[in-house]
Amino acid sequence: MDTTHEVFNQPAPLADYNLFLTNKALRDALKFNAPQLQLAPLEHLGGVLGSAEMQLHARLANTNLPVLHTHDRFGRRIDEVEFHPSYHVLMKAAVGAGLHGTPWTGESASPHVQRAAGFMLFTELEPSILCPVSMSYAVTPALRGNTAIHAHWGPKLASLWYDPALKPWRDKPGVTMGMGMTEKQGGSDVRANTSRAVRVGSDAWGERYEITGHKWFFSAPMCDAFLVLAQAPAGLSCFFLPRVLDDGSRNAIRIQRLKDKLGNKANASSEVEFHGASAWLVGEEGRGVxxxxxxxxxxxxxxxxxxxxxxxxxxxxxxxxxxxxxxxxxxxxxxxxxxxxxxxxxxxxxxxxxxxxxxxxxxxxxxxxxxxxxxxxxxxxxxxxxxxxxxxxxxxxxxxxxxxxxxxxxxxxxxxxxxxxxxxxxxxxxxxxxxxxxxxxxxxxxxxxxxxxxxxxxxxxxxxxxxxxxxxxxxxxxxxxxxxxxxxxxxxxxxxxxxxxxxxxxxxxxxxxxxxxxxxxxxxxxxxxxxxxxxxxxxxxxxxxx
Missing domain, CATH: 1.20.140.10 (Butyryl-CoA Dehydrogenase, subunit A, domain 3)
Incomplete structure (x- = not known):
């Protein structure tokens, strides 16, 4: 027998362990900052995220990259990104753990600390799918600038249900949101944005505009809606821009391409153009910054x-x-x-x-x-x-x-x-x-x-x-x-x-x-x-x- 092919002195993979119970530093930080926090949900999450099964989903989501389909086979514009099924398994787990908009409901004693610990644990498994989760967390309080939209979308942003389908928000048990801020000529200097918003009327959601322009980084383009910046008559303003309109039609968001990034592979970061896309003002016009x-x-x-x-x-x-x-x-x-x-x-x-x-x-x-x-x-x-x-x-x-x-x-x-x-x-x-x-x-x-x-x-x-x-x-x-x-x-x-x-x-x-x-x-x-x-x-x- 040729013994040169015998494998020894190679470590067993780190799998099927509890990410939370084995993290003494995190548990002591929680004890100090939120001593009343109920740890059972984090213990359960730590066990799920440390499993070999979930590790496999993380690998598959990163090796089977998102694919952009701009048109269907009949030539109709669809602007859809197709993900590997493992991506949706991971998203379902993150949303089910309440890592998106749930802290803003204030239903637990230390909701932001609890969510932070869960977010850290999930990052150990797979960080890139957390981009839409993080943005949903961040935009939820900003929606208060439009009370009508916040009343309808706020509860769905806190829902523990993940639904990836492109359909009107009313037909979904839960939704996710993204952001579109930077443009190629300005980057972090958002005041240099050139996208334009023109007011076209008002309805139950408030002042409605049509936006024409682009976004150089538009992460998670399959989210249900986005907060975007555009120049209105009074200056740079914040707008709520849904992916699918109430009548079931697609909003005028054209995905130009997906970014080829160093890492963060499972997440679909994109470049988009708006061609008179329908959007609603959030906050005051001119107060986008x-x-x-x-x-x-x-x-x-x-x-x-x-x-x-x-x-x-x-x-x-x-x-x-x-x-x-x-x-x-x-x-x-x-x-x-x-x-x-x-x-x-x-x-x-x-x-x-x-x-x-x-x-x-x-x-x-x-x-x-x-x-x-x-x-x-x-x-x-x-x-x-x-x-x-x-x-x-x-x-x-x-x-x-x-x-x-x-x-x-x-x-x-x-x-x-x-x-x-x-x-x-x-x-x-x-x-x-x-x-x-x-x-x-x-x-x-x-x-x-x-x-x-x-x-x-x-x-x-x-x-x-x-x-x-x-x-x-x-x-x-x-x-x-x-x-x-x-x-x-x-x-x-x-x-x-x-x-x-x-x-x-x-x-x-x-x-x-x-x-x-x-x-x-x-x-x-x-x-x-x-x-x-x-x-x-x-x-x-x-x-x-x-």
Whole structure:
């Protein structure tokens, strides 16, 4: 027998495990931010999402890409995107878990924290189908700018039923929504939009317009409706644009092509043109920018949550591999230098989780002045720092798997998929510069510096490096006269808040290692450079996925 084909010293895939029960960092963050939260739904969701069956659906949805059909075989314009059946299985699971518009019903004690935890767990399985889910979450409160539309569509956006059919909203048990904001000449500068809206009358839904123009990024074009920006006589305005009109006819949305993206493959991002498409005004004419900023806040939260979930999954794959793979006489996880890398990744992942869940808590308490300021400040901070760390994190985790991590095949191919997905959350809804500048605007509000000090106060006295940073931040903020150092400030605010949270939620070994490395200088410029005094075994044991 030829023994060269015997396969050994290859790890078993990470499958059929509970994503929630094995995530101690997430469970401790929930205990701190929402102690009254009922965890049974998250435990159930974690079991479903960790199953081999759902992992197969995630792979199939990413390897069988969406296909655009502009016309039927008779030459009629249809503008439909066809998805693999696994895409719809995943969408049904995400909507059924209430990861879209359900928090706005206010039926649970901490709806935004609960939804945030579920969103993170789902991202570990498959992030790209969550684009329409995230947009449905973000646009739901914005629809209040048109009471008639909100009354009809709000309950269906919170429904736990997923129906992918293109038909009038009245005939569907649940709906999803997307957004169309950017145009090719402006990108993030939406004030440069050229799409035009012309008022043509009014009806039960309010002021009706016809929109002519285009959108350069129009994600999830099979959603039931979209909020779009267009120039009206009074200026840039927000409009509700349904995919199918009440009479069953298709609205005049022409899908030009699907984007060929680095990652996010299961999601159909598109370019579209509007040819006199029917739309209804949301809010006041000329007030489109404030509407988009409100929606952007929610999608930026999801960027931080999504990257945190991807970090956790990449870490879990690295730990699973190194625990089983033998090299130089013992498992990789027992090799001193690999311990340093894995522990460093575990610290980064837990800090990201702590900050993302803390931000979600702020949205559960809009009546609290401190929480409103935290939502204003921590949204750009978390979006900037967590997402900025994601690509570096994924590359290092992939390296733990060696060549197997670089292969787009089977269970190991998940790591390559994570690596390709990581840059998206940093770019989408405002790249790093936009987030840093947004933080500066937030810090210039009257009580912002005091609110940040209040947020850090419970951790004061626990670590000298954290105290030094907390002492220095107010003067740095007040002295910042230009934008040049805005990124550095966003980084340091993020690290200070992460450290303060870990002091309150994580075991002492984790908090001490984070403060010593990120704040105290016992760290290099790459993962795996923690100081020799780190409790490597304790940090790694806490992060183990099984």
């Amino acid at each position: 404030p509407q988009i900023l409100e929606m952007g806040t929610m999608t930026r939260l999801d960027c931080a949550l999504g990257t945190s979930g991807l970090m956790r999954q990449a870490l879990s794959l690295a730990l699973n591999h190194t625990s089983q793979r033998q090299a130089f006489g013992k498992p990789l996880v027992e090799q001193p230098l690999m311990k340093n890398v894995l522990a460093d990744l575990a610290l980064e992942s837990e800090a990201a989780t702590a900050l993302a869940i803390r931000l979600a808590r702020a949205f559960d308490h809009p009546q609290d002045a401190h929480e409103r300021l935290m939502a204003r400040l921590l949204t750009p901070v978390a979006k900037f720092w967590i997402c900025k760390r994601g690509s570096h994190f994924a590359q290092e985790a992939m390296e733990c798997l060696g060549g197997n991590g670089y292969v787009e095949e089977g269970g190991e191919g998940v790591m390559a998929r994570i690596y390709r997905e990581m840059p998206l959350n940093s770019i989408w809804e405002g790249a790093g510069n936009i987030m840093a500048l947004d933080l500066l605007r937030g810090l210039r509000k009257g009580d912002a510096i005091a609110a940040l000090a209040q947020e850090l106060a419970p951790a004061r006295g626990s670590d000298a490096a954290l105290d030094r940073l907390a002492d220095a931040l107010p003067a740095r903020i007040e002295a910042m006269a230009t934008e040049t150092e805005a990124r550095r400030l966003a980084q340091d605010v993020a690290l200070a808040v992460q450290a303060a949270l870990l002091v309150q939620t994580a075991p002492p070994a984790v908090a001490a290692a984070f403060c010593a490395s990120r704040l105290g200088g016992e760290w290099g410029q790459a993962f795996g450079t923690l100081g020799a005094g780190t409790d490597f075994d304790g940090v790694i044991a806490r992060a183990m996925p099984q």
